[in-house]
Amino acid sequence: MLDRIPTGIPKLDEIIGGGFIKGRTYLIAGETGTGKTIMSLQFLLQGLKNGEQCAFVSFDDRIANVISGTLNLGWNFNPYIRSGQFVPFEIRLRTEDLRHGKESKAFVKNIQRYLRGRTISRLVLDPISALAQGVGDLLWVREYIREIVSYLEEEIGCTTVVTCDIPTGSNSLSRYGVEEFISSGIIVLEIKRIGEKFYRLIYVRKMRWSPMDMTIYTFEIVPGKGIVIGEPLNKLLEK
Numbered sequence: 749m750l751d752r753i754p755t756g757i758p759k760l761d762e763i764i765g766g767g768f769i770k771g772r773t774y775l776i777a778g779e780t781g782t783g784k785t786i787m788s789l790q791f792l793l794q795g796l797k798n799g800e801q802c803a804f805v806s807f808d809d810r811i812a813n814v815i816s817g818t819l820n821l822g823w824n825f826n827p828y829i830r831s832g833q834f835v836p837f838e839i840r841l842r843t844e845d846l847r848h849g850k851e852s853k854a855f856v857k858n859i860q861r862y863l864r865g866r867t868i869s870r871l872v873l874d875p876i877s878a879l880a881q882g883v884g885d886l887l888w889v890r891e892y893i894r895e896i897v898s899y900l901e902e903e904i905g906c907t908t909v910v911t912c913d914i915p916t917g918s919n920s921l922s923r924y925g926v927e928e929f930i931s932s933g934i935i936v937l938e939i940k941r942i943g944e945k946f947y948r949l950i951y952v953r954k955m956r957w958s959p960m961d962m963t964i965y966t967f968e969i970v971p972g973k974g975i976v977i978g979e980p981l982n983k984l985l986e987k
């Protein structure tokens with residue numbers, strides 16, 4: 749039997765057959781502002797509440813902004829940070845480093861340095877697409893991301909969520925066309941205009957080794973709770 753861990757969103761656990769498979773990598777894909785960072789933090793909060801050690805790596809926003817932003821959402825990560833159970837940090841990437849061929853092993857070692865020997869069970873990289881911004885060689889970027897994910901699974905062995913911002917209006921699932929293949933599952937977040945209103949939508953695009961519900965659901969971002977999945981989109985359209 750594959751070990752399953754709760755995602756932090758009870759309805760999502762149901763949709764994907766009991767939660768994420770322990771030790772695998774999952775992708776949350778979506779355009780800007782769809783809720784990727786919030787969902788990834790919700791996944792970590794669930795782990796923290798279960799007494800697990802978790803880490804969050806920010807590649808685009810200052811970590812202080814992320815933590816103060818979550819306070820607005822009614823989530824207080826500070827006690828977990830103080831006790832050392834939660835390790836959030838930012839890694840600033842310089843385009844020059846990437847252009848000269850950054851080593852994927854060195855990247856994973858750098859993350860391990862921040863973890864200082866802790867056994868992390870949940871890790872978030874937000875957003876993985878930032879790793880390759882400004883790099884022209886797509887093949888190189890694909891290989892780099894593929895290597896990082898496989899080293900992470902081997903070396904740290906935790907369940908990892910990577911977020912990926914996809915260009916507005918594009919139909920792809922990722923920015924570099926590789927993120928979707930290296931992950932065990934993909935969850936897509938969208939904002940769609942229907943009539944005079946915008947709706948948040950969530951669906952599962954791929955879930956290796958799991959039965960999956962292909963329904964497109966609506967969701968809301970609720971202070972104190974985070975992502976709350978609501979009724980299916982087709983129910984809403986019937987009204």
Ligand SMILES: Nc1ncnc2c1ncn2[C@@H]1O[C@H](COP(=O)(O)OP(=O)(O)OP(=O)(O)O)[C@@H](O)[C@H]1O
Nearest residue numbers: 779780781782783784785786787820821913969971
């Ligand atoms: N306190 C809050 N209450 C309700 N909704 C909120 C709150 N804070 C943020 N949101 C909603 O969440 C959205 C941002 O979510 P999030 O930062 O997770 O998106 P993202 O997909 O990571 O975006 P980006 O690609 O820019 O990083 C906001 O646009 C807003 O609609």
Ligand SMILES: [Mg+2]
Nearest residue numbers: 784785786874
């Ligand atoms: Mg974000």
